[in-house]
Amino acid sequence: MQIWRGVDDVPADLGRTVVSIGNFDGVHLGHAHVLREARETATRLGVDTVVAVTFDPHPMAVLRPEHAPPTLTSIHTRARLLETADVDCILVIGFDREISRWSPQEFIDRILVDALHAAAVVVGANFRFGARAAGEVATLVEAGATRDFETVGVALDGGPQVWSSTYVRQCLASGDVAGASEALGRAFTVRGTVVEGDKRGREMGYPTANVPVPPIDAAPADGVYAGWLTRLDTGERYPAAISVGTNPTFDGERERRVESYVLDRDDLELYGVEVEVAFVERLRGMVKFEGMAALIETMHDDVRRAREILA
Numbered sequence: 676m677q678i679w680r681g682v683d684d685v686p687a688d689l690g691r692t693v694v695s696i697g698n699f700d701g702v703h704l705g706h707a708h709v710l711r712e713a714r715e716t717a718t719r720l721g722v723d724t725v726v727a728v729t730f731d732p733h734p735m736a737v738l739r740p741e742h743a744p745p746t747l748t749s750i751h752t753r754a755r756l757l758e759t760a761d762v763d764c765i766l767v768i769g770f771d772r773e774i775s776r777w778s779p780q781e782f783i784d785r786i787l788v789d790a791l792h793a794a795a796v797v798v799g800a801n802f803r804f805g806a807r808a809a810g811e812v813a814t815l816v817e818a819g820a821t822r823d824f825e826t827v828g829v830a831l832d833g834g835p836q837v838w839s840s841t842y843v844r845q846c847l848a849s850g851d852v853a854g855a856s857e858a859l860g861r862a863f864t865v866r867g868t869v870v871e872g873d874k875r876g877r878e879m880g881y882p883t884a885n886v887p888v889p890p891i892d893a894a895p896a897d898g899v900y901a902g903w904l905t906r907l908d909t910g911e912r913y914p915a916a917i918s919v920g921t922n923p924t925f926d927g928e929r930e931r932r933v934e935s936y937v938l939d940r941d942d943l944e945l946y947g948v949e950v951e952v953a954f955v956e957r958l959r960g961m962v963k964f965e966g967m968a969a970l971i972e973t974m975h976d977d978v979r980r981a982r983e984i985l986a
Contacts, residue, residue, distance in 0.1 A: 676754070676757075676758045676762065676763060676764065676765065677763070677764040677765070678754055678764070678765045678767065679764065679765065679766045679767065680767050680769070681766075681767070681768070681769060682766070682768075682785065682786065682790045684766075685766065685790045685791065689724070689790075689791065689792060690722075690723070690724065690792065691720075691722050691724075691792050691793070691794040692717075692722060692724045692725070692726045692764075692791050692792055692793055692794065693713050693714075693716050693717040693720065693722050693724070693725050693726070693793070693794060693795045693796075693797060694713075694725075694726045694727075694728060694787055694791050694793045694795070694796050694797070695709055695710055695713040695725070695726070695727050695728070695762075695796075695797045695798060696727075696728040696729075696796070696798050696802065696804065697709070697727075697728075697729065697798065697799065697802065698729060698730055698733060698734075698840065699727060699729045699753055699756075699757060700733065700744075700746055700747045700748055700753065700840045701747035701748055701840050701843050701859055702748065702753060702756035702757060702760060702859075703838050703839070703840065703843055703858050703859045703860065704838045704858060704859065704860045705799065705837065705838035705839055705858075706760070706838075707760055707860060708829060708838075709797060709798065709799055709829045710725070710727070710757075710760045710761065710762060710797075711760075711761075712797050712827055712829045713725050713762075713795075713797040713827075714761050716795045716797055716825075716827055717795070720794050720795060722794050722795070723763075724763045724764060725761065725762050725763050725764075726762070726763065726764045726765070726766055726791055727757050727762045727764075727765050727766070728765075728766045728768065728786065728791075729750075729753065729757075729765065729766070729767055729768070730767070730768050730769075730770040731750045731767050731768070731769060731770065732770060733746065733770070734770050734775065736770075736891075737770055737771060737772060737775060738775055743891075744840070744841070744844055744893075745844065745890075745891060745892055745893035745894075746891060746892055746893060747840060747843060747844070747863075747893050749866075750767060752866065766786075766790075766791070768786070775806065776806050777805060777806060778805050778806055778809070778810075779804055779805030779806075779809055779810025779814045779818075780805075780818065781805070782804055782805050782810065783810075783814075783815070783818045783822065784822075787822075787824065788822050788824075793824040794823075794824055794825070795824055795825045795826070795827060796815050796819065796824055796825075796826050796827070797826075797827040797829060798812065798815070798826075798827075798828060798829070799828070799829055799830075800812060800828040800829060800830050802828070812826060812828040838858045839858075842858055843855045843858050843859060843863070843893075844893055846858065847863065847893055847894065847895050847896065848896055849896060850895055850896035850898050850957045850960065851957070852895050852900060852902075852954035852955065852956065852957055853955075853956055853957075855895075855954075856954070856955075862902070862903075862953040862954060862955060863895070863953070863954050864951050864952060864953045864954070865886060865888065865892070865894055865933050865951070865952045865954075866886075866907070866949065866950070866951045866952075867886035867887060867888075867933070867949070867950065868886070868947060868948065868949050868950075869884045869885060869886060869945040869946055869947065869948050869949075869950055870885050870886070870887060870946070871885075871946055872885040872932075872934070881916075881936045881974055881978070882936065882941050882943075883918070883934040883935055883936045884904060884934070884935045884937070884943075884945045884948075884950060885932050885933070885934050886932060886933045886934075886935075886950065886952065887930060887931075887932045888919075888931045888932055888933060890931075894919055894931070894933065895919050895954055895957070896919070896960075897919055897920035897921070897931075897960065897961040898918075898919060898920065898957055898958070898959055898960045898961050899916065899917065899918050899919075899957075899958045899959050899960075899961070899977050900916075900917045900918075900919065900954045900955070900956065900957050900958060900981075901914075901915075901916060901917070901955050901956045901958060901980065901981035901984040901985055902914075902915055902917045902935075902952060902953050902954045902955045902956075902981075902985075903915060903952070903953045903955070903985070904917075904935045904937055904950055904951070904952050904953075905950060905951045905952075905953070906945070906948055906949075906950055907948075907949045907950060907951055908948055908949065913937040913938070913940065913943075914937070914938045914981065914982070914985040915935040915936060915937050915938060915952070915981070916935070916936045916938065916958070916974075916977050916978050916981040917933060917934065917935045917936075917952060917954065918933070918934045918935075918936075918961075919931070919932075919933050919934075919961075920932075920961045933952050935950075935952055936978070938978060938981060938982055938985075955984060955985065956984050958977050958980050958981065959973075959977070
């Protein structure tokens with residue numbers, strides 16, 4: 676798969692393409708539905724190349740940063756997921772104030788027609804684009820009539836709930852990792868490099884692999900979860916009890932992090948190792964305990980329940 680970091684990277688001799696446009700944050704089941712339609716459209720038209728156009732950073736991070744949503748996937752992870760969704764090429768548009776002022780017609784001409792030679796454009800039915808989000812599916816249909824491309828608007832169905840990145844974030848904010856996983860079509864994961872912590876878990880018999888969570892990244896609500904930890908250097912996967920939060924029992928801790936205790940293992944050396952933590956089910960919310968004894972007793976129960984869920 677090819678990744679183009681801007682229009683200048685697109686080959687001048689690129690043939691006709693089928694283009695799908697969106698943030699694709701999370702690459703959830705709604706996105707997968709749109710991308711399947713893009714591939715089917717390409718097959719019907721005899722076009723070999725399906726291109727996903729995405730934006731980095733998220734447009735809201737530029738236009739209204741105080742309201743920018745936490746990201747579900749880094750651009751690297753997004754590209755990997757788009758490849759598994761049968762996309763041939765990705766055009767990453769570096770979103771900035773200048774691009775935010777493009778009219779819908781300018782976006783169509785510069786990106787879809789001049790750069791990507793679109794034979795068809797496939798988007799979600801609620802897709803909006805251009806300055807002040809003035810462009811919609813009908814805008815694409817009208818433009819395609821004179822610019823030689825067809826437009827397909829796809830309803831983002833998901834049973835009683837329309838699959839969307841917003842819905843996934845809402846699930847995570849309430850700790851409903853099972854709901855988030857259902858919408859994503861896979862477990863929600865957090866990736867990062869294990870850092871050295873305060874070693875309190877080790878002192879209590881539960882050594883943890885600690886991964887900081889940047890404020891701009893999405894993570895489940897504070898609490899304790901059952902899930903899996905995977906070493907990305909070896910591919911080894913371990914069942915784990917996972918804590919998300921700031922450890923309210925101990926004063927002075929403010930950095931939010933994901934702490935994974937690999938069940939029944941105290942011999943793993945994971946400092947400096949990049950890992951992926953997958954969330955399966957919530958065990959409980961975060962609690963401030965009056966003392967270590969009550970905390971340890973609850974941790975025993977957390978581990979027991981995690982073992983049962985992951986068995």
